[in-house]
Amino acid sequence: MATETYETHEYDVIVLGAGGAGLRAAIEASAAGVKTALVCKSLLGKAHTVMAEGGIAAALGNVWPEDNWKVHFRDTMRGGKMLNNWRMAQIHAQEAPDRVLELEEWGALFDRTKDGLILQRDFGGHRYARLAHVGDRTGLEMIRTLQQHAVHKGIDVFMECNVQQLLKDGDKIAGAFGYWRESGKFVLFKAKAVVLATGGIGKSWKVNSNSWECTGDGIALALRAGADLIDMEMVQFHPTGMIWPPSVRGLLVTEGVRGDGGTLRNASGERFMFRYIPEFFKAETADNEAEADAWYEDKSNRRTPDLLPRDEVARAINSESKSGRGSPHGGVFLDIATRRPADYIKKRLPSMYTQFMELANVDITKEAMEIGPTCHYAMGGVRVDADTAATTVQGLFAAGEVAAGLHGANRLGGNSLSDLVVFGRRAGQCAAEYAKTVTSQPTIDAGEVDHIANGLLRPFDTNGGENPYAIHADLQDCMQNNVGLIRIEKEMLEAVDVIGSLKKRLPKVTVVGSRQYNPGWHLALDLQNMLTVSEACTRAALTRKESRGGHTRDDYPNTDAHFATVNIVIRPKDGELTLSEEPLLEMPDDLKALFEEAH
């Protein structure tokens, strides 16, 4: 194959991904005075952050002055079933308020309290109303604010540019190689440091809330560059996705519906969550409707079980529906119509109102919504150092959903947007500091780059006849059926086999058309990452023989004392994945004490 000359750019720091974490990282790196580029798969402002609805969690104490970082820290750890990296959870809880106020400083307009301060709403697993929000379109406000701030700082943005491989000089990061979606031409970035901010992995499951971009690119790139992954078995199935009509199945219904007073009901109208309160949360959860409803106004009551952490609610919905008490299309009902006035619903949840009215012919101010679990978020991902966001590869940093540790076994709603800005900022800062210590631009092996380029073009020269869309559909069926909300060894072993056979089919993919804006070719390349991530998730899930947070096993239904103390770590070795169990970081005594206090 003839080698072409590659468009080449030199930077100190390149950031991959332009959602909340990537934008915040690029802003910080640029402010530190290093030459920074932001590289993203879609147009600027379209990343998956735009779909975040309910809000950004931060202990501002505007609504409940009793709230502070320690309470937020405790809620986050307990929501994550104590598998979290405690230091990340501490930094996150401590810095989230400053990051929210910074967004306001940059022009964001959050909804207000009567006193003119940022209003906060209730969400699952949070002891106090803690989520700063803009109706139910908080992600849009956040991404637009960061986007405009980044644009005015003059950061170079490479839109619709897809990185396929990280490059190294010995042990250190040296750059990245990818293609322009528009032309299909290749582009080479020489860089001293790379920040991964590539988001999630949901596109490997059939029913998911994610955009086409969420193919686990950063996780696969990191792994191929030699970085450690942790907690890959921990996948969050959001309890409330749309389920009807079929074309919208999986689309997110914000937890804000329940935060603002909505309740879950089964086919006979029963508020069934009272039957699903686990021992772990019994002391802090209301066991009767009167107390649950009073909690919204008076926090001396215990919290409604409608707002248990997401893993608990998703399992309860699944169980209720499987027991024959579900809604007509295999979910349950989410009712805010009988509980709040129509004007209030339209003001607080305008996107939900439109989404159901326009896509499902359901008026949520008059009828209940039909909902069920949807693959939503990866708690696992690239292993990072809590303070610096550094991965185990020198010069490679990671922040946001692609990074692991903060959320442990289950993420609380609202903690994702705060994660993006807290750790996005730290990743940008530390990548810039690191880049300043690298005195000369690392060397890139031209032969290696040619080899990668030839590999990327192979689907155009293959006559295997495989359709990339068919392989993708088969992978989604496999993960949905075998590595979903409820898991069992036999099915996961089957998934390992299916993924193996899909990996054999992938090289036979034939791409039609030219290199110019060719989605079939793009999918063929993204499939490699999806298969890597799916295999990592399945094998980690087989290894963790217990149920905890987002990982529920029918054959090991309880938590296990041994697995409470370890992360499942995945490392690459000779092109294969190796798995091991490694101890969690030990929490210092002063933080441990926070969990001994009575609620």
Added chain:
Amino acid sequence: MAAVAESPAAAPGSASPASTQNVTFRIWRGDAAGGSYQEYTTPLDEGMVVLDVIHRIQATQAHDLAVRWNCKAGKCGSCSAEINGKPRLMCMTRMDTLDPTQVITISPIKTFPLIKDLVTDVSFNFERAKEVPAFKPKPPDPDGKRRMYQEDIDRVQEFHKCIECFLCQNVCHVIRDHEDNKQSFAGPRIFVRLAALEMHPLDTNDRRELLKAKVGLGYCNITKCCTEVCPEHIHITDNAIIPLKERVVTEYYDPLAWLARKLTSRDRRTGIVE
């Protein structure tokens, strides 16, 4: 199958067995060098939107059909196209609002240069956004906090709903019908952005020169085409463009009026259309 409740879902490429109805799409295929409409017939399922049909055609018949999309929920503004000549988001246009017995024509948005098939070069909008002077807040209150009242930010929050689908830019006849005007006219999306900044209670920046001379506000003759196509139902003309036009008249020639507004951060002269 583990114990997960499951009912048939429509994956791109697979029609449900119950599907009986077919639909024919006439889709523009080509690039800057030229092209033509091509017809594709595919089964239709209950509840489908136009983007679902496009995805099914892509998965089964035209793997290289270029189309932008991200959220498929009307929140990202990526999938703008012209459906039977009407500019819409493909993800929010239900098939049961169209007549499936007729061939349905899908074209790329017209105002921006074609890249391929349904994908156009919208960089004009990103370049114009760079020219807008940034948000510049006044100092916080003496206790370090920032106070704003809901009634003062309601109208700005309306502008912040913009998902940058650029349908307003696409239908604005100033640039749709007159390519030359792109040099001197920023378009409704940018006017909404300017209005959001100008009416932000904390902002202190001076954009009078830009408003007066560079963005071409005067070209707009208030035909409200932009307002009609806005999927977020922003009252672009009434709440953004007309107040900006009024400000240019009063404040460019009366700097004291501008200063007074910036100092008080209140401006109740403009009625908001709800």
